Amino acid sequence: MDTTVAIRGRGITKVFGDVVALDHVDVSVARGQIHGLVGPNGAGKTTLLGLLLGLAVADEGTLEVLGAPVGRALPAPDGVSGFVDGPGLYPTLTAKQNLATLAALRPRDAVTSDIGEALHEVGLAEVADDKVRGFSLGMRQRLGLAAAMLTKPKLLVLDEPANGLDPSGKKQVHGVLNRLVAAGVTVILSSHRMDDLEALCSEVTILSTGRVVFSGPLNKLSDETRELDYRLRTTDPAAAAAIAAETPGISVVAGTDAAALADTDVIVVRAQVAALDQLLSRVVRADIAVREFAPVVSPLEAAFLDLTEQETDR
Amino acid sequence: MTATVADADATAPAAQTPTAGPVPVGRILRFELVKQFSAWRVRLLILLCWIGPGVLVFAIDKQSTLPSDTLFGRWMHATGWAGPLVALGFAGTWALPLLTSVVAGDVFASEDRLGTWRHLIIAIRSHRRIFAAKAVASLTVILLLVVGLAASSTLGGLLAEKNLPLVGLDGHTLSPGDAAGKVLLAWACVLAPTLALAAIGLLGSIALGKSPMGLLLPMLVALGMQLAQMLPLPVAIRLALPGYAFISWNGLFTDPTQIKPLMIGVVVSLVWAVVATVLAYLLFLRRDFTNLTNDGAGRRVLALGVVPLAVVLALTAGVVAATTSDAGGTGITQAKVQKSVATAFGHLFRLQQTQMYHSSVTEAQLATTASCLKSEGLGKQEGSGNDWRCTITFNVPGNNITAQGIYQLDITANGRYIADGDGPQEVNGYFLIVTPGKVVANPLWQFDGNVDLL
Numbered sequence: 001m002d003t004t005v006a007i008r009g010r011g012i013t014k015v016f017g018d019v020v021a022l023d024h025v026d027v028s029v030a031r032g033q034i035h036g037l038v039g040p041n042g043a044g045k046t047t048l049l050g051l052l053l054g055l056a057v058a059d060e061g062t063l064e065v066l067g068a069p070v071g072r073a074l075p076a077p078d079g080v081s082g083f084v085d086g087p088g089l090y091p092t093l094t095a096k097q098n099l100a101t102l103a104a105l106r107p108r109d110a111v112t113s114d115i116g117e118a119l120h121e122v123g124l125a126e127v128a129d130d131k132v133r134g135f136s137l138g139m140r141q142r143l144g145l146a147a148a149m150l151t152k153p154k155l156l157v158l159d160e161p162a163n164g165l166d167p168s169g170k171k172q173v174h175g176v177l178n179r180l181v182a183a184g185v186t187v188i189l190s191s192h193r194m195d196d197l198e199a200l201c202s203e204v205t206i207l208s209t210g211r212v213v214f215s216g217p218l219n220k221l222s223d224e225t226r227e228l229d230y231r232l233r234t235t236d237p238a239a240a241a242a243i244a245a246e247t248p249g250i251s252v253v254a255g256t257d258a259a260a261l262a263d264t265d266v267i268v269v270r271a272q273v274a275a276l277d278q279l280l281s282r283v284v285r286a287d288i289a290v291r292e293f294a295p296v297v298s299p300l301e302a303a304f305l306d307l308t309e310q311e312t313d314r
Numbered sequence: 315m316t317a318t319v320a321d322a323d324a325t326a327p328a329a330q331t332p333t334a335g336p337v338p339v340g341r342i343l344r345f346e347l348v349k350q351f352s353a354w355r356v357r358l359l360i361l362l363c364w365i366g367p368g369v370l371v372f373a374i375d376k377q378s379t380l381p382s383d384t385l386f387g388r389w390m391h392a393t394g395w396a397g398p399l400v401a402l403g404f405a406g407t408w409a410l411p412l413l414t415s416v417v418a419g420d421v422f423a424s425e426d427r428l429g430t431w432r433h434l435i436i437a438i439r440s441h442r443r444i445f446a447a448k449a450v451a452s453l454t455v456i457l458l459l460v461v462g463l464a465a466s467s468t469l470g471g472l473l474a475e476k477n478l479p480l481v482g483l484d485g486h487t488l489s490p491g492d493a494a495g496k497v498l499l500a501w502a503c504v505l506a507p508t509l510a511l512a513a514i515g516l517l518g519s520i521a522l523g524k525s526p527m528g529l530l531l532p533m534l535v536a537l538g539m540q541l542a543q544m545l546p547l548p549v550a551i552r553l554a555l556p557g558y559a560f561i562s563w564n565g566l567f568t569d570p571t572q573i574k575p576l577m578i579g580v581v582v583s584l585v586w587a588v589v590a591t592v593l594a595y596l597l598f599l600r601r602d603f604t605n606l607t608n609d610g611a612g613r614r615v616l617a618l619g620v621v622p623l624a625v626v627l628a629l630t631a632g633v634v635a636a637t638t639s640d641a642g643g644t645g646i647t648q649a650k651v652q653k654s655v656a657t658a659f660g661h662l663f664r665l666q667q668t669q670m671y672h673s674s675v676t677e678a679q680l681a682t683t684a685s686c687l688k689s690e691g692l693g694k695q696e697g698s699g700n701d702w703r704c705t706i707t708f709n710v711p712g713n714n715i716t717a718q719g720i721y722q723l724d725i726t727a728n729g730r731y732i733a734d735g736d737g738p739q740e741v742n743g744y745f746l747i748v749t750p751g752k753v754v755a756n757p758l759w760q761f762d763g764n765v766d767l768l
Contacts, residue, residue, distance in 0.1 A: 016602070050432070050603070053432070053435075053436050054435070054436065054439055055432055055435055055436065055603045056602055056603065080436075081436070082436070083432065083433060083436070084432050085429065085432065086429060087433065088428070088429060088430030088431070088432060088433020088434060089428075089430070089433075090349055090352070090428065090430065091428065092349070092352040092353050092354070093348070093349070093352050097348070097352070101345045101348055101349075102437055104341055104344065104345060105337050105341060105342060105345055105437045105438055106337070106437065147433075
């Protein structure tokens with residue numbers, strides 16, 4: 001038994017009819033982190049989340065959640081909370097009633113958070129007595145998060161929690177998740193929004209066609225991927241382009257979508273991370289001010305596309 | 315997933331997170347009831363069931379024309395106890411199947427529609443308890459609605475016509491207390507087929523999910539059973555259908571009571587209720603909530619839904635046929651028709667004498683007999699149809715003569731009939747009788763009756 005491990009699975013396989021949703025997946029997630037789960041549609045993310053939440057059992061393999069084995073006769077242990085495919089809410093009940101009925105279903109000692117406090121935490125205190133029927137998608141997502149927090153979660157499994165959130169709501173949800181992790185909670189976060197994953201996750205797992213194609217820290221993912229395209233906005237794009245062309249390991253990209261942007265002071269270069277250091281120091285030494293420097297496509301997104309396309313082509 | 319901590323097997327002391335105990339069914343039931351009562355359609359149904367029948371019965375009673383084609387409808391001006399029986403007849407045909415559809419047919423499907431199954435499973439972690447709570451919650455709501463229908467229609471009837479004696483289906487008079495008890499018992503008896511429809515609703519709700527067919531299933535089954543009851547089916551099959559108790563309660567209002575068809579109907583309904591509930595439970599346990607579009611569901615519905623219920627129907631019909639005599643025929647024989655019509659006429663003649671303040675007469679003095687022919691005696695003298703013609707013969711009280719009257723009978727396949735007077739006028743009389751203080755319907759002008767199928 002390892003108390004530092006929140007999830008440990010070995011050889012997990014789940015089959016639906018002729019479809020192999022999960023194919024001998026090994027899982028290990030440390031406690032107290034936000035672990036991202038990404039993959040194209042049909043990769044097996046929802047199935048894996050369902051197994052973690054006790055919605056189904058694996059056909060093969062072993063799974064331990066919070067140190068407790070999970071199986072047909074062994075439901076997911078207490079302390080696991082979350083939602084898959086959107087939060088389950090009852091439109092005819094108010095936000096407060098939704099949480100109250102949910103709290104009533106839990107063992108009394110498992111409900112630690114006050115309903116009002118949970119609603120306040122996700123920014124829904126003012127609509128506590130409104131029926132959920134009138135809630136926007138973002139509000140429902142936040143209420144789902146409040147419902148998950150209402151119990152005493154040690155492992156929070158969230159499927160697209162930022163779906164439908166405006167920037168303010170997104171910031172609020174990110175704040176809540178970071179506070180939970182600071183308190184020792186483990187969060188499994190499935191999302192298609194790479195910016196969210198990069199902002200929140202320390203580690204990420206990429207699934208494709210039921211198999212794990214990568215799992216580990218985000219920086220490791222960045223190192224392992226191909227060269228990336230970067231936008232470089234300077235006070236003198238022509239000079240910057242010339243410097244870039246002369247810098248080893250750097251190529252100036254022309255005719256890409258990014259280059260076709262209307263910005264005339266932007267160039268797009270392609271390079272590995274190591275070559276970028278030299279480029280930037282040369283540009284600065286030439287008295288060219290750098291106004292913006294960022295990847296055109298995030299490292300995670302690039303890796304995602306690269307790895308999943310490889311798996312699909314296989 | 316490659317292990318980022320997989321190899322960091324620390325030697326820390328075991329701190330396995332305990333699995334929480336199951337959530338008590340009572341708590342889940344409360345949750346289900348909160349959901350049920352928060353739905354506008356359930357609130358509307360409760361309001362309608364507790365107010366509608368009373369208002370309707372009262373309003374009908376205040377009309378000069380009564381629904382004489384409905385069982386006990388012709389007696390609504392005579393007693394308050396006819397109202398709840400008229401309402402019961404209507405409820406068995408339309409209201410109860412509709413209520414079971416809306417409540418039981420939607421109790422599981424609503425979670426599909428709202429996308430809340432996973433939420434519920436995660437919170438409760440016991441399919442068994444979820445099923446139990448949902449089944450009990452829907453049953454509770456259905457019972458509340460049925461009690462509302464019964465109480466409201468009874469109140470409406472009694473407010474309109476007071477607690478007076480009721481004329482039974484064979485013309486004998488029930489005291490107000492006796493009528494009250496039998497009305498209550500009749501409503502209690504239809505709970506059995508209501509439960510059967512509710513269980514079929516649960517089965518449909520689980521098997522068909524958010525498809526409208528799930529919601530409509532109890533209505534469609536009830537409609538199918540009503541159509542079947544209209545056909546000249548063998549008695550064994552008629553009684554093996556779970557909806558027969560929606561009809562057979564009328565046997566309570568004869569003397570002696572036609573209890574056997576009623577008991578068989580109730581038992582069959584309860585068997586269907588149990589079997590359909592078990593099948594619904596098995597289907598629910600096998601459902602995969604990570605894959606909401608499992609393509610194996612269709613085969614399971616056939617294997618665990620349709621086929622077992624067809625087997626139950628066949629088995630029940632076989633048992634009824636084996637344990638009762640004449641269950642292979644229509645149950646409507648010439649001898650039974652003659653006996654029923656003669657009995658009803660005798661009872662109603664005495665009632666008419668009382669209404670007209672004539673000296674009382676006993677049925678022994680009347681010595682009523684009936685001679686009935688179907689299709690003028692051509693063909694088999696058996697079965698339903700509107701071609702039955704009966705000649706009633708009886709001793710005229712006070713005179714040493716014998717009188718005869720003719721009645722045309724329209725007998726339905728379930729044994730119920732309307733006897734329509736066809737002369738002579740001295741026997742059938744007129745539509746109304748003017749008695750001192752009140753104008754009442756002539757009980758011998760047209761009357762209802764029932765042939766015991768067993």
